[in-house]
Amino acid sequence: MATVTLFDSMTREMREVTPLDGQCYRFYCCGPTVYGPAHIGNFRTFVVQDTFRRVLECAGLATKHVRNVTDVDDKTIRESQAAGQSLKAFTEHWKNKFSEDCGELNLLEPHVEPGAVDHIDHQIRMIESLVEKGHAYQTDDGSVYFRVGSFPGYGRLSRVADRELRLGAAQTANDSDEYEKDALADFALWKGRKPEDGDNYWPSPWGEGRPGWHLECSAMSLEYLGESFDMHSGGVDLMFPHHENEIAQSECCSGKTFANHWFHITHLLVDRGKMSKSLGNFYTLADLKEKGYTAAELRYVYLSGHYRHPLNFTLDSLQASRQAMNRLAKFAHALADRVEAEAPPSYESACRMKDAGPFQPAFESLCKDLNTPEALGKIFTAIKEIEVSALDEEVARQVYRQFHKVLAALGLNLPPREEEAADGAGIPAEIQALAEERWTARQNKDWAASDGLRDQLADAGWLVRDGKEGYTLTPKS
Ligand code: AMP
Ligand code: ZN
Numbered sequence: 001m002a003t004v005t006l007f008d009s010m011t012r013e014m015r016e017v018t019p020l021d022g023q024c025y026r027f028y029c030c031g032p033t034v035y036g037p038a039h040i041g042n043f044r045t046f047v048v049q050d051t052f053r054r055v056l057e058c059a060g061l062a063t064k065h066v067r068n069v070t071d072v073d074d075k076t077i078r079e080s081q082a083a084g085q086s087l088k089a090f091t092e093h094w095k096n097k098f099s100e101d102c103g104e105l106n107l108l109e110p111h112v113e114p115g116a117v118d119h120i121d122h123q124i125r126m127i128e129s130l131v132e133k134g135h136a137y138q139t140d141d142g143s144v145y146f147r148v149g150s151f152p153g154y155g156r157l158s159r160v161a162d163r164e165l166r167l168g169a170a171q172t173a174n175d176s177d178e179y180e181k182d183a184l185a186d187f188a189l190w191k192g193r194k195p196e197d198g199d200n201y202w203p204s205p206w207g208e209g210r211p212g213w214h215l216e217c218s219a220m221s222l223e224y225l226g227e228s229f230d231m232h233s234g235g236v237d238l239m240f241p242h243h244e245n246e247i248a249q250s251e252c253c254s255g256k257t258f259a260n261h262w263f264h265i266t267h268l269l270v271d272r273g274k275m276s277k278s279l280g281n282f283y284t285l286a287d288l289k290e291k292g293y294t295a296a297e298l299r300y301v302y303l304s305g306h307y308r309h310p311l312n313f314t315l316d317s318l319q320a321s322r323q324a325m326n327r328l329a330k331f332a333h334a335l336a337d338r339v340e341a342e343a344p345p346s347y348e349s350a351c352r353m354k355d356a357g358p359f360q361p362a363f364e365s366l367c368k369d370l371n372t373p374e375a376l377g378k379i380f381t382a383i384k385e386i387e388v389s390a391l392d393e394e395v396a397r398q399v400y401r402q403f404h405k406v407l408a409a410l411g412l413n414l415p416p417r418e419e420e421a422a423d424g425a426g427i428p429a430e431i432q433a434l435a436e437e438r439w440t441a442r443q444n445k446d447w448a449a450s451d452g453l454r455d456q457l458a459d460a461g462w463l464v465r466d467g468k469e470g471y472t473l474t475p476k477s
Contacts, residue, residue, distance in 0.1 A: 001060035004367045006052070007308060009239065009262040010157050014369060017056065020260055025061040027053075027231035028221040028259070030238055031113070033070040034094035035079040037284040040298065041275055043105060044268040046124060047299055048307045048370070050107040051411055052263065055366045058351045058409040066224045067110040069076060071097050071117050073213045077200050087200050088117070100284045104295035106411045110349075116216035120202050123211040123219040126253055127189045127204075135252040139181060142192030142207035148185040151248040152201060157262060158240035158260045187245050188212035210329075214245035221258075222250065232259035236266055249303055261267055270313045288318065292465030292474070296413050296454075297321040303372040303410055328379070328407075328416040334388040335400040350408035357402035358382040366409055416477065431462050438464065445465040 002019040019025045025147070030048045032038050038046075046067075053063050071091035080090035095115075095414075114124075116471045127144050130136035149153050155161065181188075193201040193208040201208040211219075217292065221229065227250070243262070250258040267274075270281040285295055293315075300321035305311035332344070344350075356363040362378035365371040391399065407414070438453035457464050463474045 002367050003361075004059050004061070005369060006261070006263060007369055009264045010259075013454070015261060017061075017231075017261070017416055018394075019061065020228065020317050024064050025056055025231070025234060026064045026225045026229040027066070027263075028066070028217065028225055028229065028236040029067040029110070029232075030217055030242065030392065031067040031072060032098050033075060034091045034098060035076045036094060037099060038098055039275060039288065040270075040283045040285065040288070041235075043101070043298070044154050044302050045233075045265040046102065047105055047302045047411070049233050049263075049266045050105075051303065051366075051372065051409070052370055054347075054351075054369060056410055058363070058405060059367060060062055060351050064112075064225065065108070065110040066112045066114070066221065068217060069098075069113060069115045070213065070216065071095065071115045072200065072210055073116075077197060079197055087344065091115075091117075098175070101295075104285060105299050106296070106413055108411075114220045114224065115145045116211065118222075119216065119219050119223065120211060122223055123215045124190075124204050126215060126219050127206075127375050130189065130249065135248075137182065138206050142190075142209055143181075143188055144190040144206055145186040146189050146245065146252075147182065148187070148248065149183060151252055153251065154185075154244060154248050155240075157243055157247060160240050160244065174441055179180060181368075187214060187241065189215050196355040199390060201253060205262065215249060217242075217248050218249040218258075220474045221246075221253075224266070226257075227254040228256045229259060231261040231263055233263035233265070238327060239264055265307045266310050268313055269312050272312055283311060283313075291315065292463045293318045293322075294415070294477075296415065297325065299411060303376060303412070305371055307370055324376070324380075325412070325415055328383070328412070329417075331383050331386075332389070332400075332403060332407075332414050333417055335396055335403065337398050338388055338391060338396040339393060341400060344407075345404050347408050350401065350404040353401055353405040355402070356405045357399060358386060359406040363409060364407050364445060366406075372410065375406070375410065394443070431457065431458045431460060434460075435462075435464055435471060439471055 005014050007013070008015045017025065022294050028078055029046070032042060040333045053065050069091075072087060076087060076091055083090055123458070127136060130146065131138070133143065136144050136146050138144050142226050176384075184426070189212050190204060190206055191209050191212055192206070193210075195293070197210065201210055232243065232246070247258050269275075270283065271279075273279070273281075275282045285298065288298055297318050298321075301313060302311065304317070304321065335341075336344075359382055360377060362375040362382065365374040365378055368380045386399065388396065434457055436451055438450050441449040441453060457473075458476070461476050463476050465474070467474050
């Protein structure tokens with residue numbers, strides 16, 4: 001088995017990734033809150049986690065990947081009411097949309113994808129244990145709080161000092177999510193029923209109410225991975241307070257170390273700043289597809305940055321991804337022709353290749369703190385040196401499979417042959433004419449005409465993508 005190392009945000013050092021039980025690497029990723037479409041920032045985190053899993057599997061490790069779905073909290077309740085739907089119907093709709101997006105981004109399905117609402121009993125059992133052990137207390141409104149002062153290890157992950165803890169807690173003290181409590185930093189394990197919760201409450205030993213958000217991850221990781229497991233992961237924003245709270249709840253219940261390794265992904269920025277709807281730079285996968293880009297191109301953008309650095313997303317970066325992927329695709333197709341391969345090998349069989357041959361240095365970069373940009377660079381270096389037509393057929397067959405091993409580890413699906421012809425070759429004259437007409441309309445800022453022509457092109461099976469200096473046409477897959 002190849003050695004894999006990864007930075008641990010708890011110890012702040014690089015550590016080897018090895019399963020505690022010597023057999024299967026068990027890891028938990030905090031999943032989406034399903035009240036709307038996930039944005040491209042969320043997907044940076046999920047794609048990085050997926051790539052990490054792929055690298056482990058391609059390095060010869062078995063994995064168990066659990067990613068929850070937050071289907072009850074202030075936002076899901078509020079938005080379901082605004083939509084006039086039951087919480088279940090509403091969250092199911094957004095969960096399905098999320099799964100569709102994950103499929104397009106070529107994310108492997110987690111082995112378990114539990115939802116909070118299906119685990120209310122598990123959460124209640126944990127609260128009972130915490131109350132019994134003196135780590136939690138009930139308030140007059142039927143809520144139960146975790147007493148942060150009862151856990152000396154609080155703040156170890158995020159290095160949050162006492163003073164900051166008080167400040168941070170003070171900032172959230174006015175949140176609608178906050179109820180009566182003894183100390184500002186204490187957080188809700190159970191929230192007593194309030195009129196604005198509508199029908200969304202459950203019975204408990206403390207009266208009707210609903211579980212607090214932090215608790216669901218502690219309860220579901222315990223159920224599916226046990227008291228101690230290999231790794232816990234999420235975006236950096238979750239380090240405090242969410243992950244601190246999870247550690248506190250879980251370790252006070254079990255008396256054991258919660259997760260052996262912590263993996264945090266730095267945020268995606270858009271145009272060098274935070275994504276926001278008011279700035280018009282808040283993108284979902286659907287938004288990018290509407291602009292003519294593909295999910296695979298977005299995945300490539302994510303891979304082009306290291307997960308511990310902020311990644312600045314621009315539409316130009318998608319354009320650059322397209323070119324890079326076309327180069328990779330040309331190489332793959334030349335090899336496929338040389339060996340008369342009909343379809344690329346499956347993920348499982350590509351993963352099983354012992355050695356990635358000329359792509360082994362790229363694979364090794366992935367094994368060292370998941371260095372995806374370095375791996376991509378090494379792939380291009382290797383490709384430059386391989387003259388496909390000069391390869392012996394047997395060697396070509398090997399190289400073809402070795403190339404697919406590194407693609408499998410990255411989760412990159414290359415564009416089919418037709419899309420390589422985006423330079424204009426093979427585009428029917430009438431389609432080209434419509435596109436020219438549309439470009440002229442755009443130059444004249446005649447958006448209605450331009451949109452109408454885009455629709456006509458789409459109906460004829462062509463996607464048009466605009467750049468600063470011109471457009472490209474691609475057949476829809
Ligand atoms: P949420 O649905 O808000 O609970 O977030 C789901 C995941 O996306 C969490 O792991 C967050 O930390 C992560 N996340 C949120 N915003 C970003 C961003 N801009 N870049 C990367 N990850 C993010
Ligand atoms: Zn969580």
